[in-house]
Amino acid sequence: MNDKNEHPSVNDGDLESLSADEEKLLDELGLFGAARRQFLGQTLASGLGIFALQLLAKEKALAAMTSPDAVLAQNAASGDAIQVTMRINGSTQILTVDPRTVLLDALRERLGLTGTKKGCDQGQCGACTVIVDGRRVLSCLTLLASCEGKEVTTIEGLANGAGLHPMQAAFIKHDAFQCGYCTPGQICSAVALLREAEAGEASYVTRNLRTITKDLELSDEEIRERMSGNLCRCGAYPGIVAAIREVQSGRQTAQAWHFATQEEIAAVMNDKLLREGRSDETV
Numbered sequence: 001m002n003d004k005n006e007h008p009s010v011n012d013g014d015l016e017s018l019s020a021d022e023e024k025l026l027d028e029l030g031l032f033g034a035a036r037r038q039f040l041g042q043t044l045a046s047g048l049g050i051f052a053l054q055l056l057a058k059e060k061a062l063a064a065m066t067s068p069d070a071v072l073a074q075n076a077a078s079g080d081a082i083q084v085t086m087r088i089n090g091s092t093q094i095l096t097v098d099p100r101t102v103l104l105d106a107l108r109e110r111l112g113l114t115g116t117k118k119g120c121d122q123g124q125c126g127a128c129t130v131i132v133d134g135r136r137v138l139s140c141l142t143l144l145a146s147c148e149g150k151e152v153t154t155i156e157g158l159a160n161g162a163g164l165h166p167m168q169a170a171f172i173k174h175d176a177f178q179c180g181y182c183t184p185g186q187i188c189s190a191v192a193l194l195r196e197a198e199a200g201e202a203s204y205v206t207r208n209l210r211t212i213t214k215d216l217e218l219s220d221e222e223i224r225e226r227m228s229g230n231l232c233r234c235g236a237y238p239g240i241v242a243a244i245r246e247v248q249s250g251r252q253t254a255q256a257w258h259f260a261t262q263e264e265i266a267a268v269m270n271d272k273l274l275r276e277g278r279s280d281e282t283v
């Protein structure tokens, strides 16, 4: 029995009508002759067609990729793996890693500290901000090797048991987030910013560098500038600035929102009824 009879749903016309891309995909998958007829017969019969081909090609490409663990194993065998000892959120951690490992991947993939978020992975969004020896860093651009002997604090290490860090509490109070993806980075950045203000460090918008002192009280302009490396796609900036201002100044900051009172709801409803000429129905 020839190939054609074994797979009657695939004829020579089907094979000849394959596009150049489809031919290339089948070649890359190593499907020739009978194997090609059989595969096409199965995919056509199941109605999957070229979609299945593309999925299969992707699967094959993924399978061909070397896993991070395999790379590490190779490096360990060749003596390239390095050992890094540091303190993370108060506990000593010793990690054996590929020398190219960045702090962000070590935190998330090796230590399960997924509070630190991967946004752009190229130093542009601030979602991965953590605190190293008291200063804020972008963990996606920080080699783990450079953290040897250092103290790393992530969002998981800010709370004191069940008690939130004052900055965390202020973010909740001022509704300083929406989806929350940027929030761990925003909070770590804001906590480190407090120390920068305490030390009297200048920013791009500091007006007079000669008169700068320690224990600065930051204006909204200063807070916005100093937090400009942390992007929020939900646009929660007014709440973020209010939360930082409150913690930094130590004074209560007016909330930017509140639940509407009964009187306010009634006023809005009455206004609407009046505009609709239904004054007799006001509440």
Ligand code: FES
Residues within 6 Å of the ligand: 117, 118, 119, 120, 121, 122, 123, 124, 125, 126, 127, 128, 129, 138, 139, 140, 141
């Ligand atoms: S993930 Fe690091 S800056 Fe965006």
Ligand code: FES
Residues within 6 Å of the ligand: 176, 177, 178, 179, 180, 181, 182, 183, 231, 232, 233, 234, 235, 236
């Ligand atoms: S809260 Fe959604 S990105 Fe900032």
